[in-house]
Amino acid sequence: MKIPVMEIFGPTIQGEGMVIGQKTMFVRTGGCDYSCSWCDSKFTWDGSGKSTAMKAEEIISSLKDIGGEAFSHITISGGNPALHKGLGELINQCHEQGWKVAVETQGSYWQDWLLDIDDVTISPKPPSSLMTTDFNKLDTFMHNLKVANASLKVVVFNDEDFTYAEVIHQRYPTVPFFLQVGNDDVLTIDDQALVSLLLKRFEWLIDRSMKSTIMNDAKVLPQLHALIWGNKRGV
Numbered sequence: 001m002k003i004p005v006m007e008i009f010g011p012t013i014q015g016e017g018m019v020i021g022q023k024t025m026f027v028r029t030g031g032c033d034y035s036c037s038w039c040d041s042k043f044t045w046d047g048s049g050k051s052t053a054m055k056a057e058e059i060i061s062s063l064k065d066i067g068g069e070a071f072s073h074i075t076i077s078g079g080n081p082a083l084h085k086g087l088g089e090l091i092n093q094c095h096e097q098g099w100k101v102a103v104e105t106q107g108s109y110w111q112d113w114l115l116d117i118d119d120v121t122i123s124p125k126p127p128s129s130l131m132t133t134d135f136n137k138l139d140t141f142m143h144n145l146k147v148a149n150a151s152l153k154v155v156v157f158n159d160e161d162f163t164y165a166e167v168i169h170q171r172y173p174t175v176p177f178f179l180q181v182g183n184d185d186v187l188t189i190d191d192q193a194l195v196s197l198l199l200k201r202f203e204w205l206i207d208r209s210m211k212s213t214i215m216n217d218a219k220v221l222p223q224l225h226a227l228i229w230g231n232k233r234g235v
């Protein structure tokens, strides 16, 4: 089965969430069932980018061509990777190579291959995204995932988003929970201005979390890659 691939890059560090700092290669799939207002990867779904249909073996070869032997961890992101049943084959082949595999998804679609993933990040979308969470779908998704190594990560731009994050954390209290700084200037090439904006937002999110009794066991993180490389693609 072929998979629509937008880009393959790395090694770089995972800039977000449960394995932040981990050296990893990225495979970014095309297509998303959401259209978040602030999506930093719009080219995966808005028609501005082009995907290549690739077989699992071709993706494995490409990962080796680009990363050599200087990696042992793959992150599959998108778009929504969970739209693609064919990723199951890629995940098996990565494991045969001795590589670990992480996935980034929003929890709106289930695939059985999610149970084979080493680090699953589920990122439900807060009000500022202009998306509406289908809590029936998310409950089923989280229930199916029970045995996996999973975490929840909510991007926060404002107070309303923060309240949404509290609702999510309370609904799935046993799942490790991460708050992530939102980047609302995903087009700028002025890295210095972006970094100072993102650090201000990070400070706000830390302050806000410190005051919340619901967030006593949450982790508050920036997008590390945005602080280092700004909005550059392929890093």
Ligand SMILES: C[S@@+](CC[C@H](N)C(=O)[O-])C[C@H]1O[C@@H](n2cnc3c(N)ncnc32)[C@H](O)[C@@H]1O
Pocket: 032, 038, 039, 040, 041, 077, 078, 079, 080, 081, 104, 105, 106, 122, 123, 153, 155, 180, 181, 182, 183, 184, 186, 223
């Ligand atoms: C581009 S998405 C792809 C995976 C999947 N569609 C999802 O949203 O989880 C990867 C991660 O980037 C986050 N993200 C997207 N745009 C962002 C932004 N402007 N600021 C902060 N995080 C963002 C998403 O919430 C998600 O956790």
Ligand SMILES: Nc1nc2[nH]cc(C(=O)O)c2c(=O)[nH]1
Pocket: 012, 013, 014, 015, 016, 026, 041, 077, 078, 104, 225, 235
């Ligand atoms: N370094 C780095 N870390 C990331 N974590 C999540 C990413 C994504 O776009 O899904 C991402 C990305 O694009 N680059």
Ligand code: SF4
Pocket: 032, 033, 034, 035, 036, 039, 040, 041, 042, 044, 078, 079, 080, 106
């Ligand atoms: S779900 Fe993820 S890829 Fe899809 S629009 Fe939202 S942030 Fe972008």
Ligand SMILES: [Mg+2]
Pocket: 040, 041
């Ligand atoms: Mg990104």
